[in-house]
Amino acid sequence: MTRNSLGSLPRSAARLPRMAPDMAQLPAGRIVTLTDDVTTRLYDTGEEHLTPVVLLHGMAATGMLNWYQTFQRLQGEYRLIAFDQRRHGMGHGGPFDFTALSEDVLRVADHLELDKPVVGGYSMGGIVAQLAARRDPSRLGGLVLAATGTGAERNALEKITLGGFLRSSPLLNAVPVEVAREIDDEVLSAHTWALRELSSVSFATHRTVIGEVARFNSTSWLRELDLPVAIVKTMRDIAFPRWIQDEMADLLPHSAVFPISAGHAACATHPGTFARRMRTGIGWVVSNSH
16 A cells, blocks of 8 residues: 555644544434436435434535534434535536526425425535425424525635635645555544545536535525525624624524624634524424424
8 A cells, every 4th residue: 555645744734623523423324316317415314203304514524524513512402414415526527507406405305205304504505405395384393594695705715715725725635546546445534534535626627516506695584585594694704794683583483593704614703602692593493393
């Protein structure tokens, strides 16, 4: 076997968050087919007696990378489900646009035979959640929208996402080519796992997502969503600034706001507080479902 190239990664590795999921406490992912040409990696805690909550990740993330902190804290309270959206992680096949991604949400609900799941969405995932609810609000128990809004500040989003990606791309691009095959049969360290998840999203996908976000505007139809929506408001967010999150809350007919004093990466920088806000938001939605 060739030398594991993680040992020769540049010093920028030290600046990446030392994400440390307890892998033993997380459900194993499994590959499922959503349509003839779309497959995904799905995580499901599986408790059929608990309220199902489908969690949608943001751009540049994967299902478990975005939500493992929430899984670790809320397991046993709800049936938690996450999956890799198209062109992220192990989400493969089909065209990439937010309408297609919203259809996948309902396909996952059908695949697991979920009755009115709550859908939680982070950043890009919050946009997809809005569109899934618009497609058929009767299929869902409600939404929890975090670090998202009616649209985004394109320049800020590019600065946050593309700027960070370009600075770390020499590191991330090294991972799948030089390391992935070597570690497929190994027990991954938490940091190696996080690196591999991050590296699964290509630069082209980043640009595509930013273009989709820039075109998105839900202000003309949010009033039609007749279901409870909890908003986890990231108070220091520059990608989805407070006024965009407030606009979303004002337009929704049944909403409640749960603020967190953090920026756009609240799920990573303030994981404990963020998980508590998610717990409160999910609880509010469940108690206000029709």
